Amino acid sequence: MALCSFECLLASFLVLVVVCAKAGLGTTVGCIERERQALLRFKHGLVDDYGILSSWDTRDCCQWRGVRCSNQSGHIIMLHLSAPPTEYVFEYKSLRGEISPSLLDPIPPFLASLTKIQHLNLSYANFAGRLPSQLGNLSNLLSLDLSYNYGLHSGNLECLSHLTSLRHLDLNSVDLSKAIHWSQAINKLPSLIHLKLGSRGLPPLTTPSLSPVNSSAPLAFLDLSYNDFDLTSSVYPWLFNFTTTLVHLDLSSNVDLNGSIPDAFGNMISLADLDISGNQLQGSIPDIFGNMASLERLDLSKNKLEGEIPKSLSNLCRLQELNLRINNLSGPLPQVLDLLACANDTLEILYLSYNQLRGSIPDLIGFSSLRLLDLGDNRLNGTLPTSIGHLTKLQWLVIGSNSLQGNISEAHFLHLSQLYYLDLSSNSLTFNMSCEWVPPFYWLRTQKKLRYLHMSTSNISDVIPHWFWNLTSLIYFFNISNNQITGTLPNLSSKFDQPLYIDMSSNYLEGSISELPSVLGLLDLSNNKFSGSIALLCTIANTYLVYLDLSNNSLSGELPNCWPQWKSLIVLNLENNQFSGNIPKSFGSLQSIQTLHLRNNNFIGELPSSLKKCKSLSFIDLAKNRLSGKIPPWIGGNLPNLMVLNLRSNKFSGSICSELCQLKKIQILDLSSNNLSGTIPRCLSNFTAMTKKGSLTITYNFSLHNQLGDFEDQSYVDRELVKWKGREFEYKNTLGLVKSIDLSSNKLTGEIPKEVTDLLELVSLNFSRNSLIGSIPTTIGQLKSLDVLDLSQNQLIGEIPASLSEIDRLSTLDLSNNNLSGKIPQGTQLQSFNTSSYEGNPTLCGPPLLKKCPGDKAEGTPKAYSYEDDIQQNGNDMWFYVSIALGFIVGFWGVCGTLLLNNSWRYAYFQFLNKIKDWLYVTTTINMARLWRTLQS
Incomplete structure (x- = not known):
């Protein structure tokens, strides 16, 4: 029976630790022959x-190498074949091939003969x-320990x-999705203290499984993370049998919790x-x-919790770590920190x-043990207290994306x-640092422990030193x-x-892009003034570059x-530059790529057929180039995930192939x-x-290695320029709502297919500037979400469908x-x-055309001109203007002040007001009498 096979990608190692009950002392004994033969058969199946x-x-x-034997019995007690890393942290020398069944099949002559074995560790071995x-x-x-053998089930x-x-x-990571009675087997292990069943979809517990576990089991450590079952109905009752023994409980990342x-x-x-993070x-x-x-x-991070943090947390005086990020919690920050005062040491x-x-960030000097402080992406305001500078153990400080203001100084x-x-x-x-200040650790200039520096949108205006x-x-x-920031890039x-991950976008950097570190995983130099060739990008020689954005430069x-050396690349954006020549055929090696932006350059020639290998592509923008040839049918047949295809303003010819209709997304x-x-x-x-x-x-998720060897989840929200109402608008946060077809400014013929009216969520439809004939489909009114419709400059005939007004x-x-x-259909929308x-x-x-339709009734005779009405209107107009003038005069303080100081002016002013009053009285009386006579007649 073949037990397993494995293929080592980043790291490959097999660890078998066998510790006998009694190690004993004595003379060295050579290895046992049957175990030697088992190892040789094991070696035979490997590529070294x-x-x-x-x-x-x-x-x-x-x-x-890697073998250890008992000095007493000669039996193998350890097989350790971990692969030493090369010069890069995440690149390992590795074995590959098949693991011979001689190690475990049959149990004699190898493991079964080790009857005193107490510790068996086969983790990370890629068993299948x-x-x-x-x-x-x-x-x-x-x-x-059989953890992280993803092929084991x-x-x-x-x-x-x-x-x-x-x-x-x-x-952990062993596939137990079909082990429906897993809890019953666990219940029979009375000595179990440490249990990990995470990562591979445990099935829900059946009713018999809810019987209490053996009361003698002192279970202290339980990991049920990364499973998909409903903990509420099936596992909670089983879990709460351990209320008096559990010390560590991990229920994180269960999507149905x-x-x-x-x-x-x-x-x-x-x-x-x-830990109950990453749930719902x-x-x-x-x-x-x-x-x-x-x-x-x-x-409790990454949930949907809301409201204020309860006062009862003030009882947690032993707290060393509190993680509440990515929720919807509210309340003033000073109050939250007051609740944690019990644990400030x-x-x-x-x-x-x-x-x-x-609220503002209060004085933190009492939290002397803080190593990590993350307050980013809240609604904090005020200034940053200088007491931050006294947290001598602080290694991690995040206050980004708030409304803080004021100066940052050496204090x-x-x-830190x-x-x-x-x-x-x-x-x-x-930033208000004095030129003479030399901090104890030279802050940035000679900092030896800095690993992460994020200072975007910080109003820094300076030459990069x-x-x-x-x-x-x-x-x-x-x-x-x-x-x-201004300056140039040196040879890095x-x-x-x-x-390494570098984001220097949206500055004023210039010059050419020099040699870059071969270890780059993310590079964003967009929206700068870089010029020249990008040939030196080839110095980024690794397989984990996932993000490259050089857009909006020269x-x-x-x-x-x-x-081909960037097989992990997901985001590639080179738009709005002056690149020329053909799109390289080697783009086809980017089999992980999801978004490709090349718009507004000078690319020529046909689309390379190698792009059909990039089956993960969901976004292609090649607009405003000089590409030619036919639109290849393989776009529809080989790119099933495509959501955006923009080929506008090129030189493509031929017909629109029916294969494009396979783009269901x-x-x-x-x-x-x-x-x-x-x-x-x-x-x-x-x-x-x-x-x-x-x-x-439209979002793409990817992971970046951090310095600790872990992965940090990142996301890229795509954006697109969409021609809308005669202009181009950029959509990003609402791009997924835009459903648009634009075939304008071509040489298309024939009728508008009525099938297009089945696209009920279509928001923009533009077939203008073609040679289309026939009538507008009568079912056009089905497109209730339509915001833009342009069918101009064609040869369409017939009446406008009445449904369009709906x-x-x-x-x-x-x-x-x-x-x-014919007649434009009646309805407030079309008129x-x-x-x-x-x-x-x-x-x-x-x-709204002035041209009348045959059969329209003549409009009524216009009302006769009335001299008295004209006088009345003039009187009303005069009253309006006089009111404005009086308001201005009365409110003007300079005039009022003059009247108070000058007797003759004051007398003349009041005489003027009396005359105005008399004139208004006469005018009003005449107009009222005229109006009364009009009403009686």
């Missing part, structure tokens, strides 16, 4: 590119296949129920670590958390970002010698975007040796041909301003996404320069448009 097993050719296997039932024979096991954990001495069981937090958590008085929990944070006085770590990590907290950084992550972005802070690039070779992220190829020349199709001919395909109704409401944004959202309409006839929307149709009639 790096010579890791080169020593495995002597008689005594106990001397082989079914969990071997023979493991149940190892009855003396105290610890079993089991439909039954019953074999493990025989391991009655087992204390530690780790099956919703509703409010149950009060039963308050009974878990022994809990020191509780709602409501407020319950007061019961105040009962868990032993809590040292509480993580122990609190080390405080995450409160991405909430609705308000804020006076004692441990700082390595700094985010002050998107506030109204001003030459020493900035010598900050540290250990930095992995810096963002100084959206400032007014030798400055950094760890995965870069030129042909694109280099090193795209397409939301924006712009083929305007080309040389396309033939008819419009009738299969446009296959654009399924245009029949349904979409999400607000589209109440229509704000732009152009039917001009056709051969439409509200300017006459230019209908001009150029000689036989069209009715409002």
